[in-house]
Amino acid sequence: MNAFEKQDSFKHKGQRRMLVQELERKGIGDMRVLEAINKVPRHVFFESVFWEHAYEDRPFPIGEGQTITQPYTVAYQTELLEVEERHKVLEIGTGSGYQACILAELGARVFTVEIIESLYRNAERQIRSLGYSSVKTFLGDGSVGFIGEAPFDRILVTAAAPHIPKALVDQLKVGGCLVIPVGSRNRQQMIRVRKLAKNELQKEVLAPFIFVPLRGQEGWRS
Numbered sequence: 001m002n003a004f005e006k007q008d009s010f011k012h013k014g015q016r017r018m019l020v021q022e023l024e025r026k027g028i029g030d031m032r033v034l035e036a037i038n039k040v041p042r043h044v045f046f047e048s049v050f051w052e053h054a055y056e057d058r059p060f061p062i063g064e065g066q067t068i069t070q071p072y073t074v075a076y077q078t079e080l081l082e083v084e085e086r087h088k089v090l091e092i093g094t095g096s097g098y099q100a101c102i103l104a105e106l107g108a109r110v111f112t113v114e115i116i117e118s119l120y121r122n123a124e125r126q127i128r129s130l131g132y133s134s135v136k137t138f139l140g141d142g143s144v145g146f147i148g149e150a151p152f153d154r155i156l157v158t159a160a161a162p163h164i165p166k167a168l169v170d171q172l173k174v175g176g177c178l179v180i181p182v183g184s185r186n187r188q189q190m191i192r193v194r195k196l197a198k199n200e201l202q203k204e205v206l207a208p209f210i211f212v213p214l215r216g217q218e219g220w221r222s
């Protein structure tokens with residue numbers, strides 16, 4: 001039995017299949033994304049007393065005032081990111097570590113940064129226990145990107161940003177894209193920025209969402 005099987009069960013597999021059907025009904029069409037959601041056990045990112053909520057399509061508290069993102073939102077952002085095998089992907093806002101594992105399932109080499117130490121430690125432990133060796137976790141302020149590993153094929157921000165940090169665009173490869181929720185603290189629009197050439201960007205403003213605030217140098221000052 002591998003690390004995965006030990007933490008999973010028939011009941012949870014069944015609940016995941018139902019969740020995947022729900023996401024399909026809500027408009028997620030990318031089969032690779034749906035398969036990844038079907039594969040990664042979301043309940044292991046919850047404390048066991050809350051397992052019954054793990055396959056509901058909603059965000060859930062993970063401590064420190066933060067949340068594990070709603071499955072629909074994870075699927076939506078992942079679909080927009082158009083991840084390919086071996087892509088180098090930067091995720092800003094590790095949180096539980098769930099989204100990072102979804103990206104790893106798609107074959108990405110994932111670099112994920114979290115600003116809160118206790119969350120970083122929990123996520124690191126959970127990602128290791130599932131055996132995702134292609135995910136590397138870091139503690140720090142991701143609002144300025146991650147210069148040591150740049151450039152990236154894809155950058156995903158999973159917290160609400162007041163603006164698009166220039167550093168993130170700079171750290172994208174030509175042909176790459178950045179997916180980021182931008183707006184006020186209460187409501188954001190999902191934005192996808194494609195870097196078509198060194199000085200040529202294409203920006204798409206998409207659906208509204210509500211994320212926890214991005215902190216740090218390019219985030220919200222509280």
Ligand code: SAH
Pocket residue numbers: 066067068069092093094095096097098099100113114115116119140141142143158159212213214215216217219
């Ligand atoms: N992707 C996560 C969602 C976590 S919520 C998941 O799958 O569970 C957003 C996370 O971003 C929070 O954990 C928050 O602490 C973190 N965060 C906020 N500002 C940050 C910053 N500047 N750098 C890195 N992480 C940040």
